[in-house]
Amino acid sequence: MRRPTAGGAGVVGTVAPMSRGFADATAVEVISRTEESIVLRGVVHPGWDIGGNANGGYLLAIAGRAMAEAVGRPPVTITSHYLRPAPAGPCTVEVRPVKVGRRLATATASLAIDGTQVLQLVGAFGEQTPGGPRDVVEHPPALPPFEDCAARPAGAETGTRPELLNRLDVRMAPGADGFRTGRPSGAAEMAGWFALGAEEPIDVFGLLLAVDAFAPPVFNLDLPIGWVPTIELTAHVRGVPAPGPLRCAFRSRFVQDGLVDEEGVIWDSDDRLVAQSRQLSLLPRG
Amino acid sequence: MRRPTAGGAGVVGTVAPMSRGFADATAVEVISRTEESIVLRGVVHPGWDIGGNANGGYLLAIAGRAMAEAVGRPPVTITSHYLRPAPAGPCTVEVRPVKVGRRLATATASLAIDGTQVLQLVGAFGEQTPGGPRDVVEHPPALPPFEDCAARPAGAETGTRPELLNRLDVRMAPGADGFRTGRPSGAAEMAGWFALGAEEPIDVFGLLLAVDAFAPPVFNLDLPIGWVPTIELTAHVRGVPAPGPLRCAFRSRFVQDGLVDEEGVIWDSDDRLVAQSRQLSLLPRG
Numbered sequence: 374m375r376r377p378t379a380g381g382a383g384v385v386g387t388v389a390p391m392s393r394g395f396a397d398a399t400a401v402e403v404i405s406r407t408e409e410s411i412v413l414r415g416v417v418h419p420g421w422d423i424g425g426n427a428n429g430g431y432l433l434a435i436a437g438r439a440m441a442e443a444v445g446r447p448p449v450t451i452t453s454h455y456l457r458p459a460p461a462g463p464c465t466v467e468v469r470p471v472k473v474g475r476r477l478a479t480a481t482a483s484l485a486i487d488g489t490q491v492l493q494l495v496g497a498f499g500e501q502t503p504g505g506p507r508d509v510v511e512h513p514p515a516l517p518p519f520e521d522c523a524a525r526p527a528g529a530e531t532g533t534r535p536e537l538l539n540r541l542d543v544r545m546a547p548g549a550d551g552f553r554t555g556r557p558s559g560a561a562e563m564a565g566w567f568a569l570g571a572e573e574p575i576d577v578f579g580l581l582l583a584v585d586a587f588a589p590p591v592f593n594l595d596l597p598i599g600w601v602p603t604i605e606l607t608a609h610v611r612g613v614p615a616p617g618p619l620r621c622a623f624r625s626r627f628v629q630d631g632l633v634d635e636e637g638v639i640w641d642s643d644d645r646l647v648a649q650s651r652q653l654s655l656l657p658r659g
Numbered sequence: 660m661r662r663p664t665a666g667g668a669g670v671v672g673t674v675a676p677m678s679r680g681f682a683d684a685t686a687v688e689v690i691s692r693t694e695e696s697i698v699l700r701g702v703v704h705p706g707w708d709i710g711g712n713a714n715g716g717y718l719l720a721i722a723g724r725a726m727a728e729a730v731g732r733p734p735v736t737i738t739s740h741y742l743r744p745a746p747a748g749p750c751t752v753e754v755r756p757v758k759v760g761r762r763l764a765t766a767t768a769s770l771a772i773d774g775t776q777v778l779q780l781v782g783a784f785g786e787q788t789p790g791g792p793r794d795v796v797e798h799p800p801a802l803p804p805f806e807d808c809a810a811r812p813a814g815a816e817t818g819t820r821p822e823l824l825n826r827l828d829v830r831m832a833p834g835a836d837g838f839r840t841g842r843p844s845g846a847a848e849m850a851g852w853f854a855l856g857a858e859e860p861i862d863v864f865g866l867l868l869a870v871d872a873f874a875p876p877v878f879n880l881d882l883p884i885g886w887v888p889t890i891e892l893t894a895h896v897r898g899v900p901a902p903g904p905l906r907c908a909f910r911s912r913f914v915q916d917g918l919v920d921e922e923g924v925i926w927d928s929d930d931r932l933v934a935q936s937r938q939l940s941l942l943p944r945g
Contacts, residue, residue: 449918450891450939452738454765454781456758471769471779472742476941477890479740479779481767483757493757493765495740495781497890501916505944506882508847508914561794596792604763604783605736607893609920609939611913626924627897627932628794630787632735634895634935636922638912646913649920651937653736653895655762658791 394540395569398431399578401439401466411443411468417486419461421537427459428537429603429652430585434578436484436494439466444478444498447577451496452607459491471495501613513640514564514622516546522566542568542618543586552592561590561625567639568618575619577610583619584608584637584650590625591633591656598656601633606652617642623650631656680826681855684717685864687725687752697729697754703772705747707823713745714823715889715938716871720864722770722780725752730764730784733863737782738893745777757781787899799926800850800908802832808852828854828904829872838878847876847911853925854904861905863896869905870894870923870936876911877919877942884942887919892938903928909936917942 401415415438421431432455437448443466464486471479477499484492516522522544545565551558567583569575575583589601623637633656639648687701701724707717718741723734729752750772757765763785770778802808808830831851837844853869855861861869875887909923919942925934 452781452891452893454757454783456760456765471740471776474742479742481779481781490757493767493781495738495767495779497740503916505917506880506884506914506942507916508877508880508882509912511912591794594792594794596794598792605738605893605895607738607891607937609891609918611918612916626795626797627935628792629932630789630793630898631791632895632897636937646915649913651893651922656791 393573394571395573395579395582398540399435399438401435401442403442409469413439413442413466413468415439415464415466417459417461417464421540422461423537425460427461428582428585429453429455429606430582431537432459432484432492433585433606433608434581435464436466436482436492437496437581438578440468440480440482440494440496441498443468444470444473444480446478446498446500448581448610449477449497449499450607450609451494451581452605454493454605455603456491456493457489459486462487501610509646511638513620513644514546516564516566516620519544519566519568519618522546540570541586542566542570545587549593550588552588557595558593559595561594561628562623563587563590563593564622566618567621574616575614577613580610580614580639580648581608583621583639584648585652587621587623589654590623590635591628594628596628601654601656603652603654606650609649610647611649612641612645612647614641614647615643615645619647628656631658679859680857681859681865681868684826685720685724687721687728689728695755699725699728699752699754701725701750701752703745703747703750707826708747709823711746713747714868714871715739715741715892716868717823718745718770718778719871719892719894720867721750722752722768722778723782723867724864726754726766726768726780726782727784729754730756730759730766732764732784732786734867734896735763735783735785736893736895737780737867738891740779740891741889742777742779743775745772748773787896795932797924799906799930800832802850802852802906805830805852805854805904808832826856827872828852828856831873835879836874838874843881844879845881847880847914848909849873849876849879850908852904853907860902861900863899866896866900866925866934867894869907869925870934871938873907873909875940876909876921877914880914882914887940887942889938889940892936895935896933897935898927898931898933900927900933901929901931905933914942917944
């Protein structure tokens with residue numbers, strides 16, 4: 374079990390000591406490189422899971438870091454298919470570049486834990502290019518200040534809180550966590566603040582974690598739903614986040630026929646959209 | 660150049676003769692099958708293009724049909740990355756099954772035209788399973804009746820109408836096509852009816868075409884935008900469409916830093932959501 378430790382990264386934009394817990398838990402290194410593929414290894418750490426199954430955003434962050442490292446550019450859009458539950462353990466990511474262009478590099482990848490494939494991915498990678506036409510009419514979700522939101526949702530003291538939330542500083546909007554105490558809001562929405570533990574700075578790979586770090590919005594419906602396994606998750610990186618916690622809003626629009634969508638938007642402290650996500654999940658009956 | 664021809668499919672739910680123009684233009688056949696991959700061939704037909712570049716939804720429909728044929732199940736979610744412009748010509752789709760499970764089969768695929776890869780795809784395939792919990796608060800877009808909407812938007816007589824629209828029966832909502840005559844609505848939205856030519860029935864592969872058949876919503880902004888090349892498009896099939904034209908609504912929420920998202924919802928004649936889409940596109944400057 375790994376816990377965040379102080380120190381490591383330089384102190385940027387804050388006077389508090391910063392951990393590299395997330396950076397360490399998603400670290401990868403190249404172990405082979407041929408014309409066809411680049412293979413990297415990392416470790417799916419315990420403690421970034423829900424009930425022993427590694428969080429989908431955490432796995433996406435490991436794979437995204439590996440793909441970015443392999444093609445030498447940061448992620449713009451990544452799609453991941455989730456094939457089976459993911460235990461902790463050593464992992465490999467095999468990256469196959471598909472096209473390396475001037476603006477974007479496209480690659481597929483496979484993430485395997487102990488030799489068993491868990492994710493299949495495809496993504497496009499390239500630097501953000503600020504400027505150009507702009508048309509954004511939406512605003513970040515209205516939330517009380519980070520400091521005023523409860524850092525520990527209900528369940529923290531009774532041991533029912535997912536272990537993953539000990540690695541993060543997720544602070545749900547008032548009412549959004551009513552489902553934890555049998556008072557779902559009735560709307561398939563979820564919103565709140567996202568930060569890493571120990572004030573670790575959030576890079577673009579942290580965004581890949583953030584898009585799947587909240588409880589499913591359908592938990593706020595009065596439906597008999599126990600778990601919501603993701604089939605597919607696509608994350609678009611729309612900017613490099615400014616320092617500070619992120620504001621996140623998620624909603625599910627269409628619960629029908631055993632499937633549910635979930636879309637998310639993530640805003641930084643400069644009120645800029647930095648990530649969008651959409652996933653499609655199974656909704657097991659009963 | 661192929662044009663829709665009458666006859667072919669059985670007459671279902673209408674007394675008009677029906678074409679198999681779309682079915683023919685997306686037909687594929689298996690040419691090799693090994694343990695690792697299934698290769699199919701088809702033809703990217705002329706006339707399903709914008710200015711000589713095959714429409715992204717049309718290519719997605721060919722690839723989706725090939726992937727579904729290869730794994731023996733209909734599409735649930737497909738993501739396509741668009742690597743380069745696609746001329747008409749013979750094409751091959753190489754499908755690699757990743758996992759074949761009870762509920763879903765996952766596969767990657769590569770579509771190449773004349774030997775050059777144009778699309779990289781990943782998808783999950785499985786039958787729709789009607790029933791279970793339902794929570795849908797949205798409604799289809801409010802549109803005048805199909806018969807009352809103009810079948811031929813401005814430009815039809817002057818030759819500026821994209822050739823693709825001769826294969827389809829896309830009828831934009833009043834005002835949504837103002838951009839064609841220099842009167843953009845000012846909101847990055849697009850809505851209207853979608854049907855295939857000659858009343859050809861719309862199957863789940865027709866949905867893959869429909870999600871990219873309308874002009875980009877950003878054309879309704881007063882921005883210097885000439886073209887909007889898709890990086891990535893993900894389509895979720897949420898149902899098998901009932902007979903009749905489809906109601907479609909698209910919008911772009913975030914135009915910034917040379918990128919734009921576009922999301923779509925498609926409803927059938929029973930007022931059921933049958934497809935969702937999201938794409939991320941480049942927004943070339945100037």
